[in-house]
Amino acid sequence: MFIPTQEAALPRQETQSIWRNRNFVLVLSGYTLSTFGNCFHSVALSLWILQSTGSARYMSAIMLIYIFTQLAFGTLAGTVVDRMDRRKLMWMADFIRGALVLGVALCVSVPHIPIAVVFVLTALIAVGGLFQSPALHASIVDIVGASKVQKAVGFINISDNTARISGLALGGAFVALFGGSVAIIVDACAFFLSALLVLACSRFSVSHSHSGQRERQTFWQDMKSGLHYIWRDSFIRSLVFLSPIVNTFFLASLMLVQVMAVKQWAATPVQFGLIEACIPSGYIIGAGIILLADAKMKRRGLWICFSMIAMSPVLVTLSLLSSAWPAIPLILLMGFLFSFCTMLSSIILRLKVSPEVQGRVFATLGSLSSVLPPVGIVAASFVADLKGPDLPLTASGIALLIISLLFVLFQKALRTFR
Incomplete structure (x- = not known):
């Protein structure tokens, strides 16, 4: 009779190299792309607000939108993440954010658009992020296995910082060369690519899939x-x-x-x-x-x-x-x-x-x-x-x-x- 070794008894993601883990590579690539593109968006939107209004109050309003959105919907979004297929939630959130970012690009390119429209779209983009981010972070253990968590988090943080540094460094030059609306479109494309990469993953919410065995609670x-x-x-x-x-x-x-x-x-x-x-x-x-x-x-x-x-x-x-x-x-x-x-x-x-x-x-x-x-x-x-x-x-x-x-x-x- 074959008796499995300890290694054979472990889930596959526990024993394979992290770079041979297809789901991790796809998710990390999508996350890095969307972070990089978001820096272009941030630079372009900040410049557009300052050039259009000349007011620092409108700049601070963007920050307040993210704060209040997080306060109002953060825990609610986290509960949705724990009740749904996290992979599905991630790609849906990225597709929706990509479409909303295209709306911001349109507002920036069309003269005399009320700034309130941009604020509403920004709030909706922030809400989308409330679903995608917890879904990503909560899925790491299922994607790579507990023994690879430290390595996975290390690569995610290094990729995040590298994408932000390079994105902010290149964002200003890109806006100067091609304009703010094109830079924001780059962010939308990054979200769409991220969604496609997550969509290409196989199911990775292993632990979450067993949650249906317990008694189902209300939201x-x-x-x-x-x-x-x-x-x-x-x-x-x-x-x-x-x-x-x-x-x-x-x-x-x-x-x-x-x-x-x-x-x-x-x-x-x-x-x-x-x-x-x-x-x-x-x-x-x-x-x-x-x-x-x-x-x-x-x-x-x-x-x-x-x-x-x-x-x-x-x-x-x-x-x-x-x-x-x-x-x-x-x-x-x-x-x-x-x-x-x-x-x-x-x-x-x-x-x-x-x-x-x-x-x-x-x-x-x-x-x-x-x-x-x-x-x-x-x-x-x-x-x-x-x-x-x-x-x-x-x-x-x-x-x-x-x-x-x-x-x-x-x-x-x-x-x-x-």
Whole structure:
């Protein structure tokens, strides 16, 4: 009688190379394309709004649309993700967003279109993203298997940052050469290609497909049970809040560093460009190390705790500097530490959270991540205008240290997670 070995007993995606996993390659390619195209859209729309209205208020309105959309529909979208075939939801969301983006391109190319129409289309595009993003994140374990999650998340984050850096760098030149409407059409084409790539995948929601075996709940019961799942488990709850909190301090501090670079360090254009490049560069270096370490990385919870604590003296030291050159390696280090905090917590969530509720968990995480950082940036800006940027930067470092120590002291499950 044939007795299967341990390797043979594992699902196929657990034993094969991640690059031989057709579903992962297709999903990653689609995600990278849509992220790259979205940068063209962002640059073109921002320029069009400023050129058409000359008002910074309309620029801030775009950000508020995304925040309020996430708040109003985030958990609802996450519940839909957990009740539907996630692959189907992903390609449908991308097709719909592609069609809506074509509508934005039309508005940009036709004179005297009311800006309210663009705002409505932007809100609908944001709603589409609320379904696609949690569906993608909740499907990673099913696509690659639990043993390949760290490697998959590493590649996704590196692809995301590379697409954003190159997309923003090329977006301005593309708009200057071909116009805003053509640049936005590029984004629509990227969404359509992403949808086709996901459509070409075989079914990958393996765990989710078994959810029908349990007693079917109503939509609202599912939504409440998802929130209850997050709230009753202190470890899951702390991880859901961890990334948005770190994001808040990180983005607020980054804004303060930019103010210091101009007002206090008198940074040259070369120095300012290096400062801007250091954050994504540091993040990619950190993501690459996590990717290479893969299963060899032990005590991932401790790595998160150490990275959060280490960011505090970096922020305080930046607030004490008087020139830009010594700040550049510290800013690179900040991006590096940030990658360990956010990537590893995302990996742990995928491993610890039941696949049937991952859509709701990642939707809630997305809602918090869309709300807390802008609030932190506004608060830091207000204090910086009154007292200068160095004081709130020091305060950010001290506050982050206190919060990090609280995580370390009261979250034993995080400290001991391997």
